[in-house]
Amino acid sequence: MTFATAWDEQLRSFVDDLCRFETTPGDEAPAQKWLREFLEQAGFETYTWEANPERLADHPSFPDDPSAIETANRPSVAGVLEFGDPDAGRTLVLNGHVDVVPADSGWTGEPFEPRWRDGTLTARGATDMKSGLAAAIFAARHLVASDPHFDGRLVVESVVGEEEGGIGAAAAALENPYPFERDAAIVAEPTDCRPVIATEGSLMKRLCIEGRSAHAATRWHGESVLPHFERIRQAFSDLESERGERVEHPLYKAFPIPWPVCFGRLEAGRWASSVPDELTAEVRIGVAPGETVDEVEREFDERLASVVAADPFLGANPPAFERFSIQFEPAEIDPDEPVVKAVQSAMTAAGLSDTAPRGATYGADSRHYVHAGIPAVLFGPGEIQQAHFPDESIEWEAVLAAGELLAAAARTYLED
Structure with missing residues (x-):
C-alpha cells in the first residue's frame, strides 16, 4: 500500500491541527x-527534554549570558520505535522543528487558521516546517x-527554538536525551525533496555610528551619520563581491x-528637523562551509577598520x-555518507533523477548533529522561498x- x-x-488532519497551534518562540x-x-497513542516510546541555558551559553551559536536564552517551559519531544534487536542495528533520527516565526501584516487570512484550496495548504508553518515534521512522523508509522x-531504531524529534x-536540537546534540547513541539524522526542512548536505553559516553584527546633531536649517554645523554609513555599507558590499569570487565551494556555484x-534593519536620527546624529544597523x-564565524568576522572587522582609517571623523x-x-556555524557532510545514499536510493526508486547533493545558503539544526559527530542531511517537502513568507x-x-520518500530512506538506512 x-x-x-x-x-x-x-x-491531512494532523497537519491541520498542528498548524492551528501558534507556536511562535516561547509558545x-x-x-x-x-x-x-499523539505519539504515545500511536505506539511510540516518548522522551521530553528542556535545554539548559548555562550549557547553551558555552555554545558558539548562543549569547554568552544564560539569561538571554529563553528555555523554560519549552519542551522538545521525541518518539522512538525499535525493530528486532535495536542495539544490533543503526539508529536514525528524523528531525523537525515545531516553532515558527511570527506572522507579519502581509497575510490575506488568519495565519493560524489553515486554508485548503486546490491541493495547497496555506498557514504559518505549512512549509517551515510543520508539514515536514508531520511527514517524518507518518513515515515512521508507515515503516x-x-x-x-x-x-x-527510528527516532522522530519535534524540537523547539x-x-x-536551534535550542532543542543543540541541547539534544550536547546532552543526549536518549539511553542510546544516534548514527545519523534526516532533518525534514523544505528542500523541495532534494538532499542538502552543506548549510551556510551566518554572523550577526550590530553597527552603531555616532555623528553630531544640528538644526536642519543649518545642517552644515552637524555631522550626519548617513554618508558614513553609506561608505561602510559599500565597503561591505565590495567585500561580499570579493568573497563570492575568492571563496569557492562546488555546491554553491549556482547561487548568484x-x-x-544583508543589512536587515536600520534606524537613524531622532527628528525630521535635525541632522541624524546616531545610527544603528543590524x-x-x-x-x-569550511570557514568559521570567527574567521569571517575578522575579515569584516578589518574592512571596517580600513574605512575608519580613511575617514577623519570616523x-x-x-x-x-x-x-x-x-x-x-556552517556544516557539511560527505556525499558518500550512508544516510545520503539512503535518501538518494529512495529518490531513484521513486523515479526521481536529480539526486545530486546540494548546498543551502541558510542554516539549520543539522549543524548541531554534524558538529556532534552525527551525519545529518536536510530532506523534506516544500520550497524554502515560502519560509517566513x-x-x-x-x-x-x-x-x-516526502512521506513516501522518508519512509523508504529510513528503511534503506536501517536495513543496510
Whole structure:
C-alpha cells in the first residue's frame, strides 16, 4: 500500500491541527504536549527534554549570558520505535522543528487558521516546517505498518527554538536525551525533496555610528551619520563581491551571491528637523562551509577598520561593531555518507533523477548533529522561498511524496 493511500486523510488532519497551534518562540509547549500524546497513542516510546541555558551559553551559536536564552517551559519531544534487536542495528533520527516565526501584516487570512484550496495548504508553518515534521512522523508509522524485519531504531524529534539558533536540537546534540547513541539524522526542512548536505553559516553584527546633531536649517554645523554609513555599507558590499569570487565551494556555484551580506534593519536620527546624529544597523553575513564565524568576522572587522582609517571623523569617533543574537556555524557532510545514499536510493526508486547533493545558503539544526559527530542531511517537502513568507503555502502532493520518500530512506538506512 502506498503512503498516500494509507495515510493521506490522517496526515491531512494532523497537519491541520498542528498548524492551528501558534507556536511562535516561547509558545511551543501546548503543541508539544498534544504531539507527545499523539505519539504515545500511536505506539511510540516518548522522551521530553528542556535545554539548559548555562550549557547553551558555552555554545558558539548562543549569547554568552544564560539569561538571554529563553528555555523554560519549552519542551522538545521525541518518539522512538525499535525493530528486532535495536542495539544490533543503526539508529536514525528524523528531525523537525515545531516553532515558527511570527506572522507579519502581509497575510490575506488568519495565519493560524489553515486554508485548503486546490491541493495547497496555506498557514504559518505549512512549509517551515510543520508539514515536514508531520511527514517524518507518518513515515515512521508507515515503516512500522510495512512489517519490517531488521534490527535498528527510528527516532522522530519535534524540537523547539530552531528559529533562535536551534535550542532543542543543540541541547539534544550536547546532552543526549536518549539511553542510546544516534548514527545519523534526516532533518525534514523544505528542500523541495532534494538532499542538502552543506548549510551556510551566518554572523550577526550590530553597527552603531555616532555623528553630531544640528538644526536642519543649518545642517552644515552637524555631522550626519548617513554618508558614513553609506561608505561602510559599500565597503561591505565590495567585500561580499570579493568573497563570492575568492571563496569557492562546488555546491554553491549556482547561487548568484553565495555568501550574502544583508543589512536587515536600520534606524537613524531622532527628528525630521535635525541632522541624524546616531545610527544603528543590524547585518547578517554569510559564512561558507569550511570557514568559521570567527574567521569571517575578522575579515569584516578589518574592512571596517580600513574605512575608519580613511575617514577623519570616523577615526576620531570610531563606530561600534559587535555581535548580537544568534550565530550559525556552517556544516557539511560527505556525499558518500550512508544516510545520503539512503535518501538518494529512495529518490531513484521513486523515479526521481536529480539526486545530486546540494548546498543551502541558510542554516539549520543539522549543524548541531554534524558538529556532534552525527551525519545529518536536510530532506523534506516544500520550497524554502515560502519560509517566513506571507500566505506561506505548500503543495499537498509534495508532502505525501516526502512521506513516501522518508519512509523508504529510513528503511534503506536501517536495513543496510
